[in-house]
Amino acid sequence: MCASYFKPHKPFSFSAHPYDLGTFIGLWHSHDDNHFLLKIYKMDGKEFSNYYSYHLNYALENNLASEEGFFRHVWQTIQARIKHFEVQDPFSRSHAMHRQNLERLQQFQKYLTSIDEWNARPSHIVIAEKDELIHNQKQEIEKLRMKLSELTEYEVAVKILIDDGHLSTFIDIIQQMRELELPSGRKLLKSDHKIPFAKMIAKYFSHGGKNIPIETARNYFVDKRGDVAIKGTSIQPEHRLFSVIPTNFTKK
Numbered sequence: 001m002c003a004s005y006f007k008p009h010k011p012f013s014f015s016a017h018p019y020d021l022g023t024f025i026g027l028w029h030s031h032d033d034n035h036f037l038l039k040i041y042k043m044d045g046k047e048f049s050n051y052y053s054y055h056l057n058y059a060l061e062n063n064l065a066s067e068e069g070f071f072r073h074v075w076q077t078i079q080a081r082i083k084h085f086e087v088q089d090p091f092s093r094s095h096a097m098h099r100q101n102l103e104r105l106q107q108f109q110k111y112l113t114s115i116d117e118w119n120a121r122p123s124h125i126v127i128a129e130k131d132e133l134i135h136n137q138k139q140e141i142e143k144l145r146m147k148l149s150e151l152t153e154y155e156v157a158v159k160i161l162i163d164d165g166h167l168s169t170f171i172d173i174i175q176q177m178r179e180l181e182l183p184s185g186r187k188l189l190k191s192d193h194k195i196p197f198a199k200m201i202a203k204y205f206s207h208g209g210k211n212i213p214i215e216t217a218r219n220y221f222v223d224k225r226g227d228v229a230i231k232g233t234s235i236q237p238e239h240r241l242f243s244v245i246p247t248n249f250t251k252k
Contacts, residue, residue: 056070085105159211
């Protein structure tokens with residue numbers, strides 16, 4: 001591969017870009033891979049994208065490679081150096097530096113993996129990733145299937161029918177039940193929110209043979225000032241046909 005895939009430092013230039021490769025006197029083409037990697041060893045992971053794009057744009061502008069060709073070249077360069085560090089003597093004086101460089105290269109390789117839109121990496125890697133993806137998706141599908149199965153246990157084929165014109169009457173009974181107290185003084189029914197009651201009504205009851213929209217049920221469970229709803233649907237006196245009252249008891 002041509003060394004000029006990577007943008008070189010202009011010889012004796014004092015205005016070189018930080019990503020340009022080489023020294024003050026320029027770039028030795030046979031060492032372009034070393035200079036490309038040296039930048040990565042000292043680079044924060046947040047710069048990987050800008051660094052890669054900088055040299056990619058240089059290669060494209062000078063018709064040196066396609067995007068895929070440049071990607072393959074960089075991948076091979078990174079992979080070759082990873083293999084080099086993996087076989088180094090772990091007891092050498094340079095082990096700490098080798099390990100640090102290896103970790104940085106592996107981080108850069110993960111970045112490359114994230115932008116590989118051509119599946120240009122070695123086929124065994126791509127196949128392994130796809131197999132893992134399929135496995136994970138199957139597990140997720142199974143979880144969703146089990147969750148759906150659990151939810152269907154609470155489904156009903158036929159809803160409880162509220163007589164036509166008496167939806168408000170039924171909801172009035174529910175609202176009364178919300179206020180019931182046990183002999184201990186504690187509430188019989190406890191809920192931090194009112195929406196569960198609206199959802200229960202919409203899910204398990206029908207009115208005059210028709211489904212009850214969740215918003216219709218929700219409108220009955222709004223804030224009140226005294227006995228008057230601030231907003232939403234009020235229950236008219238003529239629909240308050242029943243009173244839910246406790247039997248005689250003595251509060252503890």
